[in-house]
Amino acid sequence: MPGANRLRWLGWVALLAVAVPAPLVLGELQLFTASRIVIFGLWALSLNLLLGQTGLVSFAHAAFFGIGAYAVGLVWLHLGWSAVIGVPFSLAAGGTIAFLMGLVALRAVHLYFSMLTLAISQLLFVLAFTAYDFTLGDNGIHGIELPPFLADTSQVYWFVVAVAGFGVLALGIVWRSPFGAALQAIRDNRLRASFIGLHVRRYELAAFTVAGMFAALAGSLFAIVNRSAYPGLLDWTQGAVPIFIILLGGMFRFYGPLVGAIAYVLLEEVVTRETLYSNLVLGAIFLAIVLIAPTGITGIVERVVGRLARRPSPGLTSLPEPLAETLAGEFEPSTRDVET
Amino acid sequence: MLHVDGLNSSYGASHVLFDVSLVVAAGEIVALLGRNGAGKTTTIASLVGFVRQRSGSITLDGRRIDQLPSYQRVRAGIGVVPQSGRVFRGLSIRENLEIVRGRREKVGWTVDRVFDVFPDLRPISHRDAGLLSGGQRQMLAVGRALMTNPSIILLDEPSEGLAPVVVQAVGSLVRRLKGEGIGVLLAEQNHRFALAVADRGYLIERGRIHYEAPAAELLGSEQLHRHLGI
Numbered sequence: 001m002p003g004a005n006r007l008r009w010l011g012w013v014a015l016l017a018v019a020v021p022a023p024l025v026l027g028e029l030q031l032f033t034a035s036r037i038v039i040f041g042l043w044a045l046s047l048n049l050l051l052g053q054t055g056l057v058s059f060a061h062a063a064f065f066g067i068g069a070y071a072v073g074l075v076w077l078h079l080g081w082s083a084v085i086g087v088p089f090s091l092a093a094g095g096t097i098a099f100l101m102g103l104v105a106l107r108a109v110h111l112y113f114s115m116l117t118l119a120i121s122q123l124l125f126v127l128a129f130t131a132y133d134f135t136l137g138d139n140g141i142h143g144i145e146l147p148p149f150l151a152d153t154s155q156v157y158w159f160v161v162a163v164a165g166f167g168v169l170a171l172g173i174v175w176r177s178p179f180g181a182a183l184q185a186i187r188d189n190r191l192r193a194s195f196i197g198l199h200v201r202r203y204e205l206a207a208f209t210v211a212g213m214f215a216a217l218a219g220s221l222f223a224i225v226n227r228s229a230y231p232g233l234l235d236w237t238q239g240a241v242p243i244f245i246i247l248l249g250g251m252f253r254f255y256g257p258l259v260g261a262i263a264y265v266l267l268e269e270v271v272t273r274e275t276l277y278s279n280l281v282l283g284a285i286f287l288a289i290v291l292i293a294p295t296g297i298t299g300i301v302e303r304v305v306g307r308l309a310r311r312p313s314p315g316l317t318s319l320p321e322p323l324a325e326t327l328a329g330e331f332e333p334s335t336r337d338v339e340t
Numbered sequence: 341m342l343h344v345d346g347l348n349s350s351y352g353a354s355h356v357l358f359d360v361s362l363v364v365a366a367g368e369i370v371a372l373l374g375r376n377g378a379g380k381t382t383t384i385a386s387l388v389g390f391v392r393q394r395s396g397s398i399t400l401d402g403r404r405i406d407q408l409p410s411y412q413r414v415r416a417g418i419g420v421v422p423q424s425g426r427v428f429r430g431l432s433i434r435e436n437l438e439i440v441r442g443r444r445e446k447v448g449w450t451v452d453r454v455f456d457v458f459p460d461l462r463p464i465s466h467r468d469a470g471l472l473s474g475g476q477r478q479m480l481a482v483g484r485a486l487m488t489n490p491s492i493i494l495l496d497e498p499s500e501g502l503a504p505v506v507v508q509a510v511g512s513l514v515r516r517l518k519g520e521g522i523g524v525l526l527a528e529q530n531h532r533f534a535l536a537v538a539d540r541g542y543l544i545e546r547g548r549i550h551y552e553a554p555a556a557e558l559l560g561s562e563q564l565h566r567h568l569g570i
Contacts, residue, residue, distance in 0.1 A: 182439040185428045192426060195388060197414040197441040197488050252430075 011255065019161055023154035031153050033265060035160050035225045039218050041261035042164045044245035045171050045254075046214035051243070052251030053180060054207045055187030057114045059236050060101060063121035064094045064212045066234030068219025070128065073141035073229035078134075082147045083224065087163060090220035091213045097124075098212020102205045109190075118236055125234040140230025144223060160221045167214050168258070174210060175254045183207050215242075244282070247289050250296025259297050341365050342387075342418075342492045342523060347396035349386040356382050356391070358548045364492055364523040369514060371538035371555065372527045375568060379547040380527035381423065384494045387525075388420050389413050401491055417443045419490030419522075423497050425481035429470030433461055433480055436469050442488025454483040457516065475506040482513060492523040499530045511537045531568060535559045543567040 022034050043065055050056040071093045072086030079085075105116035128135045135141070150156050174180050182203055186193045190200050223229045232238070241264075242257070249260020267285070272278040293300055342364040349357040357379055364370045374380050385391045387398060389410040398406040405413050414420065419442075428436050437451045455462040458479045469480060478498060485493050495514070499507045507530070514537050517524050528534035535541060535555045543551040543563060551563040558564050 178435070178438045181431050181435040184431055185436075185439055188428050188430065189426070191390070191410075192422065192428070194410040195414060195420040195422065196439065196484055197411050197443075198439070199411050199441070
């Protein structure tokens with residue numbers, strides 16, 4: 001549909017047109033909120049490479065965010081280098097640790113894979129929490145100094161947008177590449193994917209590594225904006241944030257998590273300002289999405305637009321095949337070919 | 341050339357294939373006929389390494405492949421067309437073909453060559469594969485198998501659920517594969533269709549091969565009557 005393509009491009013241009021000149025109109029506090037949107041958007045996009053595209057549920061995504069933050073903090077603390085060096089360094093750190101973690105965790109599938117990511121990421125959390133000589137332990141690293149070109153909030157914001165923009169572009173290229181299509185095939189059906197010669201585990205490892213890299217990149221930007229890195233960032237419960245963002249925005253479109261990040265950060269601000277029990281409200285919203293609109297905001301919008309254009313949009317009105325479709329669908333031998 | 345010798349397979353504790361031996365030569369169409377539940381699909385699943393093999397050997401073009409994982413068997417030259425032509429929904433037709441990682445050949449199959457064989461798919465190559473008709477899906481599934489540059493293609497019930505005129509088209513498709521020098525193992529319940537295209541046929545019942553004969557001889561034979569109950 002060329003019309004949909006044009007709309008999508010318009011959307012990206014509009015996003016840039018709003019994001020880039022934002023410091024000219026927004027106050028310091030609002031700019032801080034805008035930075036959160038950009039950072040959480042990148043973080044959720046990187047997780048969606050696993051969740052939406054490959055069908056892998058990882059509980060380790062907070063760990064990679066934290067690793068990115070520590071990449072900035074530790075480079076500044078121990079090496080005395082500019083904190084900004086930690087930003088590209090976070091890609092290498094996140095990628096390396098994700099690769100090693102994936103080697104272990106991807107030996108299992110489905111729930112067992114998820115549990116392994118949880119266990120290993122908690123190990124990293126404890127490491128950050130207790131290694132006082134290296135990470136300053138549970139105190140965390142605070143007051144990270146920024147170089148002169150990041151002296152004021154606007155400059156920090158533009159830096160964040162530029163780096164995150166690179167990250168979004170890179171993830172977008174991955175999403176649309178044949179490699180991305182192969183990941184989608186694996187999500188649809190691992191078994192069938194191996195029948196066209198795909199080495200499923202190797203593809204999953206590559207996806208896990210790339211996701212870890214860009215989660216760490218998002219974390220490094222967090223450390224730049226907040227000038228701190230602390231163990232709480234690695235805690236697995238933090239990993240719920242990008243999952244919530246992805247479900248809110250919709251996991252079956254590349255831009256879904258970006259839409260989700262805008263909605264989440266604004267929603268969170270309103271809810272925490274207006275109510276006492278913010279998690280209760282956010283939890284209820286989460287429940288409603290899962291039960292009523294599993295394709296998220298982008299799914300709802302596309303359905304409405306599709307109806308207005310009197311054209312169904314088949315890609316999003318229904319969920320894809322269950323992530324764990326088993327051999328029953330492929331060969332149906334358990335009911336048909338077994339000796340009786 | 342596919343050479344299966346004394347294959348025994350099991351699902352968990354239940355033994356499902358008993359001493360299955362069969363041969364498919366290059367450019368030969370071989371039918372595997374049997375009732376529902378006789379072991380046709382299990383045979384195919386065993387050949388691609390999905391069912392646990394207890395004993396026996398599978399040799400493809402002189403190379404033992406029975407200890408390899410599924411994706412390496414595919415890369416060794418076994419193409420699979422699963423039941424009712426299951427394709428990857430959510431991916432376009434072109435993407436379904438592009439993601440294939442098959443055997444490396446000097447002059448291999450390309451997306452363009454597949455579209456030469458199935459010209460109907462070319463103009464809709466960007467369409468979501470989930471929106472295809474049964475016949476189109478079957479073409480795409482065969483095209484996807486061709487993209488692995490196979491020396492043997494395993495077809496699991498390709499006629500199932502298709503209208504008679506489409507079944508005819510599948511028949512000429514199978515002959516086309518033969519023309520490309522590819523061996524075809526055709527697991528079918530529809531013996532009339534299968535024997536019309538096949539060179540040879542095996543009868544399978546309760547996980548055992550009971551009879552083997554040229555297709556012309558099988559058609560209307562007493563054995564066919566006995567083992568298929570027709």
